[in-house]
Amino acid sequence: MLPGTRFRIALAAIAFFMSANSFASSHAPLEVDELAPGVFVHVGAHKALDAQGHDDIANLGFVVGTRCVAVIDTGGSVRTGRALLAAVRVRTALPVCHVISTHGHVDHVLGNAAFRGDGTAFTGHANLAASLERSRELFARDYADDLEPAGDASAIVAPTNAVTGTQQLDLGGRTLTLRAWPLSHTDADLSVFDDASGTLWTGDLLFRERLPAIEGSATGWLAVDSELARLPGVRHVVPGHGAITADLAGALTRQDAYLRTLVDDIRAALKRGDAMQDVIVKAGHAQRRDWQLWDETHPRNVARVYQALEWE
Numbered sequence: 001m002l003p004g005t006r007f008r009i010a011l012a013a014i015a016f017f018m019s020a021n022s023f024a025s026s027h028a029p030l031e032v033d034e035l036a037p038g039v040f041v042h043v044g045a046h047k048a049l050d051a052q053g054h055d056d057i058a059n060l061g062f063v064v065g066t067r068c069v070a071v072i073d074t075g076g077s078v079r080t081g082r083a084l085l086a087a088v089r090v091r092t093a094l095p096v097c098h099v100i101s102t103h104g105h106v107d108h109v110l111g112n113a114a115f116r117g118d119g120t121a122f123t124g125h126a127n128l129a130a131s132l133e134r135s136r137e138l139f140a141r142d143y144a145d146d147l148e149p150a151g152d153a154s155a156i157v158a159p160t161n162a163v164t165g166t167q168q169l170d171l172g173g174r175t176l177t178l179r180a181w182p183l184s185h186t187d188a189d190l191s192v193f194d195d196a197s198g199t200l201w202t203g204d205l206l207f208r209e210r211l212p213a214i215e216g217s218a219t220g221w222l223a224v225d226s227e228l229a230r231l232p233g234v235r236h237v238v239p240g241h242g243a244i245t246a247d248l249a250g251a252l253t254r255q256d257a258y259l260r261t262l263v264d265d266i267r268a269a270l271k272r273g274d275a276m277q278d279v280i281v282k283a284g285h286a287q288r289r290d291w292q293l294w295d296e297t298h299p300r301n302v303a304r305v306y307q308a309l310e311w312e
């Protein structure tokens with residue numbers, strides 16, 4: 001053995017264990033449940049967008065075919081995206097052929113960068129590219145630590161595949177049907193239906209427990225909900241936020257109760273000529289006890305709906 005060789009082996013061993021440890025800590029797999037064969041879901045926590053852990057608040061997951069994997073939403077940081085990728089790798093060595101974004105909100109898309117490379121397609125509503133472009137500076141500034149490198153706007157991945165109407169993705173042995181919806185939660189909402197398991201991923205077209213946030217149109221959303229309720233063959237529903245359910249109609253009814261009350265109250269207030277400040281205090285309040293994160297979301301919803309209905 002040459003002088004110093006043993007020392008170099010020791011150094012190499014230390015370096016190996018250090019990198020193995022950092023691999024384990026930065027790539028610890030996200031906790032996922034197998035909802036149906038080959039369908040894995042991670043349920044996010046109900047936290048505000050500025051709270052600790054805000055990068056893990058949306059429902060995420062993946063569907064495994066015989067040929068490749070589709071990931072559906074990737075979380076609110078590259079960190080969360082890597083943890084989701086680690087969860088994929090625990091279950092399968094198949095390539096990730098599609099990363100599907102259900103819309104452009106920060107808690108659903110910042111993990112996309114973890115999946116760049118290896119021919120992965122990034123798929124979303126035809127309006128997703130514009131939606132992300134509008135948010136790019138804001139995300140890089142307000143969520144700098146959720147990007148890698150920190151604050152780097154180029155870590156926000158632009159879609160490579162745009163969906164208008166419907167589009168099917170073949171994963172081998174199962175087909176995902178993507179559907180682009182008109183203005184509702186946002187202007188770029190996409191649902192995903194897995195025919196093999198009857199699983200519908202609604203993205204933020206469905207909120208449970210956590211108050212729905214309206215960026216698009218409350219009346220548009222109500223119209224979309226009545227179409228969602230008629231989709232055939234749905235056995236499992238993965239909402240954008242909240243618990244998984246088999247009862248699509250029940251979950252939509254509850255959400256519609258909030259949206260409907262808000263629209264009706266604000267229409268009545270506009271008829272009376274109430275100022276927006278008064279409307280924010282009163283409109284929709286019969287629904288308050290049914291929802292979490294009310295104070296963080298409801299005032300903005302009122303302002304949005306008030307402005308939209310003012311011009312009816």
Ligand SMILES: [Zn+2]
Nearest residue numbers: 103105185204
């Ligand atoms: Zn959203």
